[in-house]
Amino acid sequence: MGYEGALSLLQGLLRQCDGSSGRLALVEGGLASGKTYLLHQFSRYAVETGALLLSGTASRAEQSVPLGVVDQLFRGADLVDALPERAARLIGSADAGDQDGGWSDPLAEPDARSGWMREFCGVLLGLARERTLVIVIDDLQFADSASLRLLLSLQRRMDAARMLLVLGKWHRRRPTLPLFYTELTRQPHENIRLSALTVPDIADLLTGKWGKTAPESVAEEYHELTNGNPLLVHALLDDNASDAGIEDGATPVVGDGYAHAVLAGLHRWDAQLLDVAAAAAVLNERSDPALIGRLLGMRNETAEEIVGILTEAGVLRDCRMRHPLGATTVLENMTPAERSAVHVRAADLLHQQGAPAAEVGRHLLNAEQVPADWAVGVLRTAADQALAADDPDLAVRCLELALSGCTDRKERIAIMHALTGALWRRNPSATLAYLPCLQGAVQDGELHGPDAAAVIRYSLWNGDGDAAARAATALGASADPIDAQTAAELAVSFHWFLGPARGRRSEFGPTGATHPRDLWADAAQRLTSLWGRGGGEAATTSAEHILRSCQIGETPLEVVAAAVLAVQRGNKPELARTWCDRLMRQAAERGEVTWQAVLASLAGSIAYRRGDLVNAIRHAEQALALLPEKGWGVLIGQPRATLIVARTARGELREAAEVLQAPVPDSMFGTVFSLPYLRARGQFHLATDRVLAAGRDFQLCGRLMREWDVDVPALIPWRSDLAEVNLRLGRSVEARDLLTQQLERARAADVRVRGISLRVLAAASEPAQRPTLLRQSVECLQAADDRLELSKALTAFSVVRQQLGEFDRARVLARRAAQVAQAGTTGPAVPAGGDRPVEPPALVGRWHDREKEGRHVLSEAERRVAKLAALGHTNREISQTLYITVSTVEQHLTRVYRKLGITRRTDLPAEHELRKRLSESRGEGATTGLLHAGQDWEELAG
Secondary structure, three states: OOHHHHHHHHHHHHHHHHHOOOEEEEEEEOOOOOHHHHHHHHHHHHHHOOOEEEEEEOOHHHOOOOOHHHHHHOOOOOOOOHHHHHHHHHHHHHHHOOOOOHHHOOOOOOHHHHHHHHHHHHHHHHHHHHOOEEEEEEOHHHOOHHHHHHHHHHHHHOOOOOEEEEEEEEOOOOOOOHHHHHHHOOOOOEEEEOOOOOHHHHHHHHHHHHOOOOOHHHHHHHHHHHOOOHHHHHHHHHHOOOHHHHOOOOOOOOOHHHHHHHHHHHHHOOHHHHHHHHHHHHHHHHOOHHHHHHHHOOOHHHHHHHHHHHHHOOOEEOOEEOOHHHHHHHHHOOOHHHHHHHHHHHHHHHHHOOOOHHHHHHHHHHHOOOOOHHHHHHHHHHHHHHHHOOOHHHHHHHHHHHHHOOOOHHHHHHHHHHHHHHHHOOOHHHHHHOHHHHHHHHHOOOOOHHHHHHHHHHHHHOOOHHHHHHHHHHHHOOOOOOOHHHHHHHHHHHHHHHOHHHOOHHHOOOOOOOOOOOHHHHHHHHHOHHHHOOOOHHHHHHHHHHHHHOOOOOOOHHHHHHHHHHHHHOOOHHHHHHHHHHHHHHHHHOOOHHHHHHHHHHHHHHHHHOOOHHHHHHHHHHHHHHOOHHHHHHHHHHHHHHHHHHHHHOOOHHHHHHHHHOOOOHHHHHOOOHHHHHHHHHHHHHHOOOHHHHHHHHHHHHHHHHHOOOOOOOOOOHHHHHHHHHHHOOOHHHHHHHHHHHHHHOOOOOHHHHHHHHHHHHHOOOHHHHHHHHHHHHHHHHHHOOHHHHHHHHHHHHHHHHHOOOHHHHHHHHHHHHHHHHHOOOOOEOOOOOOOOEOOOOOOOOOHHHHHHHHOOOOHHHHHHHHHHHOOOOHHHHHHHHOOOHHHHHHHHHHHHHHHOOOOHHHOOOOOOHHHHHHHHOOHHHHHHHHHHHHHHHHHOO
């Protein structure tokens, strides 16, 4: 029966009492069914009709107090003073007569106590003669036996009295007082059982709350979440105070109101209900009455009954918590010790039943305990399953807990090794806590094969080259040598970090005399030629085979990264980029964060080598964001270097400086990854006119490359960098020597290195030789698909054509340089010594007509400044050439911009009379200054 029907029935029974006929109503309701609310509302109605109301609520706490409920009836009622005193006296006498504890049977009526009972009944019947008497008692299941006996006695005597007796109790499949209820219901009575709210009931509530008709689908959502339990429905209404949730198809918000209602409802009933709800929350999908009973040490029938109560109340569905927030709330209500104990018991039960290790492991993780030896094995298996499912975080938690409960040294080493592997996938620096122990295990022969090789690679990554070398030596001397494939992969790792001079395979790997040739080993071994000889066709072919056969998370990352570089250095930058993209997607799908970071760094390096500065920056920043700074270990040099050179090339010197200010580990400078970083720092110094500092970095880079046997121009063309420094210092002979050496060392296939070398060589050569050298440089850089270096070469070629008076050709080259630079999204460049970013030399003749319009309005001084600015001179260089202050230069340019109606340097007019005008005003010295300016643009344009 619904709430409205129940209230109407009670009101009708009250009206019938006016005819001097007593009535009895039993009101039953499940958990949070609204029974108490119904009794309160009816009590209010009874008082409003003029009836005398006596009410009380039984409680578990007073169940042992004789006549505790009866005592409540006379407290607070509208009675004359004598009646409460008389009631108190009768209660006292009844209690005094209970010395032998005879109240245990509510049906017994010993003669010794019948006197006070008849007197009590007489008092109540007397009140009913004056006006209608309504007695309301809630939660009767907790009433003391004396009060129950009195109620039975009163029922037998109230047939002709104007009295309505309303008794509220829980509805349970098994009554708590079966004998009492059997006796009580022998007499005429009304049995009212409250039912849950229906979907139409809920729709009416929603409509009444928000003032507009609620769609049936919304009401169905509320019913689905609550099973019509009034307490939960009203709690959801509070969580959804706005009528925004009334729209058709909208899902109600389940918030704090719902959570508090679930907890409040559970606390109202027996404590076993809360225990069963907690067990269901812990067991989740495994939850069933039998398992709950075993978990709580409860009889099956009891567990089944309570599950039924909670299901009817909308707390459970299919023996599981109806909503995740309900489960969370119940578990959070427990103390940590209680929650841990339940999870331990659940793990033990499920393990006994043969449940999957992952499921048992989750309970152990929630308990934060390793209760027995069997739990260590379960956690290790769960970790393996988590790694197979690409969930390294779960694997780490399982292994850390297993390690905390393991006492066997051999097993601890195995767990520690598995843990470092899982940690490395997300943050390599997290392995540092375990590396010393694992390094010792390798040296002591406790770790073998690929496991030992992995420890060596982790050591190299974190900059501990000495420990890696000791472990490698021990591994090479082991009676259980590693297989040929693992040895070759380890060789690539040593080359990747340290170069050939310190990464010789013979130091740690098996020889062909003891191991047959292995196809994978041969392919991996060819990759080591990248550092000693710059690679080659064999290395590129092997690299492509490795990339097609590699497995993310299984093939060492250094091998895969080396293969990508081999493809790129085989003049296949687009293919290398494609492989990077493909592997990054696979790594992301598997949760391999470290792989993603390194591959993103490689993608940035590849983008820079193609002159794509925007993507170089994007990939480098993406890489650095994936791992914490410490997590990069010595590899931090690669993405940082890409950021520095790309920012510098774009003229973003402040941003480049910020990257340089970030600390790098000292151990990085003992690895190959210091080389691109030193070169990047040197280029930044060159762009900011710190020529000697740049020279120091380039010289150090060259010295280390020679010492480590990685002096391959394709890796770092440091000689052309140092040649540019020498040109700045007026040392053309030394610059030519460096460039000649670089061209001799570069392989024929190294078209990018040749193109860079020829461009710089042109600046160090006689004017007559420059066109030929620059034409060859452009051809090489076009073949290398390097837009940045190509734009520099084209710009330098354009300047040379201007110097030769070939203005039409110069204009074509300048336009092409700008197009290449724009295609590469290189942005503005900064000439050496520049005090502000400037554009590449103005597209010669682009604004020739505008120059004609402005010629008659520009002063001679303004025209001189404009011509030099159009060629790419910075304000400081213009001031030095024309012997005026920088401030004067800025004033002249401001007036030039205003008179010509332009806003930037690229809009400045053509330069076809530059030589003549400079010769007239400054003589040969000015021409020399112009040539120097052209060399600057050759270095930095684009």
